[in-house]
Amino acid sequence: MIEFLQVSASYDGEMAVLHDVSFTISDGEFVAFVGTNGAGKSTTMRLMNGLLKPTSGEVLIDGVATTKLKTSELARKMGFLFQNPDRQICCNTVREELLFGFQALGEADAQAHMRVDEIIARFGFNPDDEPYLLNRGTRQLLALASIIVLEPPVIILDEPTTGLDYRECEKVMEVVRELNENGTTVVMVCHDMEVVGDFANRVIAMTQGRKVADGKTFEVLRDDEVLKAAHILPPQITEISMILERDIAQLPEPIAKAHTLEQMVEAVVSAPGKRR
Amino acid sequence: MAKFLEYIPGNSLLHRLNPSVKLVCAVLFAIACFVCSNLAFLLLMLALALALAIGCGFARETAGLCKAVFAFSLILAVVILLTTPYGAVLITLPWGYIGSGSLLAALTVIVRLMAAAIPLFLVFYATKMTDITNSAVKQLHVPYKYAFTFTSTVHFIPVFMNDMSVIMEAQTARGVEFDTSNIIKKIRLMVPLCVPLLVSSVRKTNSAAIAAEVRGFNLRTRESGYKDYPISSLDVAALIVCILILVAAIVIASIG
Numbered sequence: 001m002i003e004f005l006q007v008s009a010s011y012d013g014e015m016a017v018l019h020d021v022s023f024t025i026s027d028g029e030f031v032a033f034v035g036t037n038g039a040g041k042s043t044t045m046r047l048m049n050g051l052l053k054p055t056s057g058e059v060l061i062d063g064v065a066t067t068k069l070k071t072s073e074l075a076r077k078m079g080f081l082f083q084n085p086d087r088q089i090c091c092n093t094v095r096e097e098l099l100f101g102f103q104a105l106g107e108a109d110a111q112a113h114m115r116v117d118e119i120i121a122r123f124g125f126n127p128d129d130e131p132y133l134l135n136r137g138t139r140q141l142l143a144l145a146s147i148i149v150l151e152p153p154v155i156i157l158d159e160p161t162t163g164l165d166y167r168e169c170e171k172v173m174e175v176v177r178e179l180n181e182n183g184t185t186v187v188m189v190c191h192d193m194e195v196v197g198d199f200a201n202r203v204i205a206m207t208q209g210r211k212v213a214d215g216k217t218f219e220v221l222r223d224d225e226v227l228k229a230a231h232i233l234p235p236q237i238t239e240i241s242m243i244l245e246r247d248i249a250q251l252p253e254p255i256a257k258a259h260t261l262e263q264m265v266e267a268v269v270s271a272p273g274k275r276r
Numbered sequence: 277m278a279k280f281l282e283y284i285p286g287n288s289l290l291h292r293l294n295p296s297v298k299l300v301c302a303v304l305f306a307i308a309c310f311v312c313s314n315l316a317f318l319l320l321m322l323a324l325a326l327a328l329a330i331g332c333g334f335a336r337e338t339a340g341l342c343k344a345v346f347a348f349s350l351i352l353a354v355v356i357l358l359t360t361p362y363g364a365v366l367i368t369l370p371w372g373y374i375g376s377g378s379l380l381a382a383l384t385v386i387v388r389l390m391a392a393a394i395p396l397f398l399v400f401y402a403t404k405m406t407d408i409t410n411s412a413v414k415q416l417h418v419p420y421k422y423a424f425t426f427t428s429t430v431h432f433i434p435v436f437m438n439d440m441s442v443i444m445e446a447q448t449a450r451g452v453e454f455d456t457s458n459i460i461k462k463i464r465l466m467v468p469l470c471v472p473l474l475v476s477s478v479r480k481t482n483s484a485a486i487a488a489e490v491r492g493f494n495l496r497t498r499e500s501g502y503k504d505y506p507i508s509s510l511d512v513a514a515l516i517v518c519i520l521i522l523v524a525a526i527v528i529a530s531i532g
Contacts, residue, residue: 051445075451086475087439088446090468100468104451132475146450 001026002048002154002187007057009043016055017043018209027153030177030186032200032217034193035230040209041189045156048187049078076105079152083159085143086132094134095120095127097142101150119149123175137168144172148179155179157188161195173199197221197235197259205230218259237261281400281434288332289510290402295411297511298403302395304518308525309392315380317528318387321521325394334401341397342390349389353382405431410501420496428484436477443472 002025009018018040025031033041046052047059050071059066061077082088091097098119102112120127123145131142140160147155157176161169169192177199180186190196196203196217203220205213213226220226221234222242234242238259245256254267285291290298309321329338356378358369363377399408409427412418444454447469456462 046445049449051449070453070455071448072451072453072455075449078449080446080449082442082446082449086472086479087443088450088472090443090447090471092471101450104447104453150451 003060005058007054010055021211023214027185028183030180030200031202032196033189033204034232035206039206041206042158045158049080050074077152079147079155081144081147081157081160083162085139088143089131094125094129097131098146098149115149119145137164140172154185159189161192193235237264283404284401290332293514294505294507294511295403295407296415298399301514301518302399304522305395306392308522309388312525312529313384314528315384318391322387322391325391337401345390345393349386352385356382411505413498414501439476440473443469
């Protein structure tokens with residue numbers, strides 16, 4: 001469980017970039033942080049894995065304050081995927097890269113090698129490939145794989161789909177969805193509201209270092225005030241249902257509340273009225 | 277506080293000087309520090325450099341810089357202490373001794389490096405990088421290619437420092453303990469970081485080169501710059517002071 005208790009933070013000790021933020025993320029949740037650049041989303045992620053310590057308030061991971069833990073200790077609990085995989089990849093082969101985390105934690109035993117083999121098979125990597133010669137999407141997948149190989153109970157993703165094409169994005173996010181379905185807590189910063197709408201169960205919207213909304217994805221992304229405050233556009237399907245709700249009196253509730261394409265089609269098909 | 281070598285806007289004495297004059301004065305000041313080995317003279321130069329930094333509002337930046345230069349010069353000082361037996365014996369070593377002369381030489385190195393470095397770095401804090409390049413091309417007749425190469429190199433230092441810190445964070449998040457007190461272990465941990473840093477720097481340099489090329493880099497001549505950098509009486513005075521300092525350094529050095 002991740003708890004933020006009235007957390008404020010600053011990079012230079014002078015100018016606060018996060019003001020009095022509180023929330024709790026329970027085990028197994030898939031939470032997306034949304035908001036403009038500079039809203040404090042990445043700072044919140046860095047506070048979670050101890051890369052940054054709060055200037056006031058407390059960040060508790062399973063009840064223990066991050067100030068009492070080393071970042072390297074937190075690495076076992078919190079896997080962190082950076083936006084740019086090239087900042088993370090540092091080994092000469094895919095196998096070495098996947099083993100690196102175990103080596104850093106002093107756990108590169110036979111079991112670790114077995115786990116690496118499992119991941120290589122699951123992702124279809126060539127273990128002898130040079131990571132820097134892989135394409136951008138595969139490098140991002142490798143960076144993600146090198147995090148999940150350690151099986152952390154929480155993974156933090158800082159804009160995991162930036163620079164990826166649709167196919168690569170789907171590939172990365174499907175892995176993340178599968179992890180979440182198997183019990184891993186996922187915390188993600190994302191600018192792509194389609195991805196947020198498709199994958200996250202809960203959204204925390206931020207602006208200027210403050211939390212402005214926290215709730216179910218569907219509810220937050222159709223709240224006009226939140227959308228304006230956080231300068232975000234809802235996913236297209238939510239936008240369509242919002243427009244329909246605004247423009248058509250007595251819109252059937254299933255259409256108004258649809259937040260996936262499937263639900264929208266079903267709601268339209270089963271709506272009362274003339275049909276061809 | 278500004279980042280390393282990042283321009284800080286202002287209207288101090290240093291800000292008002294001509295960029296080329298600043299550069300020449302800083303070089304003259306540094307040469308004076310290296311010409312003379314008299315500790316008292318070097319201490320005076322260090323005091324002068326510090327006074328200039330504080331007077332121009334760069335106290336915090338200079339404190340950070342002094343810390344970094346001190347750490348570097350301390351390594352040199354230790355090497356000198358251990359390898360240059362000179363003067364009255366203070367401590368006997370299995371391979372020689374540390375003498376009063378060794379101690380003086382070590383101290384001289386520390387003071388010299390700090391005194392020489394401060395004005396050079398102040399130039400970058402008080403001048404926009406484009407002004408340094410343009411002024412060097414226009415007034416010092418430095419070919420644009422070389423001026424650009426030099427300023428790009430300086431410009432990339434904070435960029436690479438930032439990259440390094442992000443890469444270190446990424447590895448810390450994977451469980452690497454950089455906060456270990458064991459220096460050997462720390463160096464061993466730092467080696468893998470060179471790979472992502474190298475990759476990122478090569479990619480950045482390549483992108484910068486392509487960007488410069490497509491914007492007509494090779495067409496640029498001395499006349500291409502539209503901004504003029506006039507020399508004022510303040511610039512002349514600063515140059516005279518620096519030349520006098522250099523002359524004083526040469527005289528003191530030749531006296532012994």
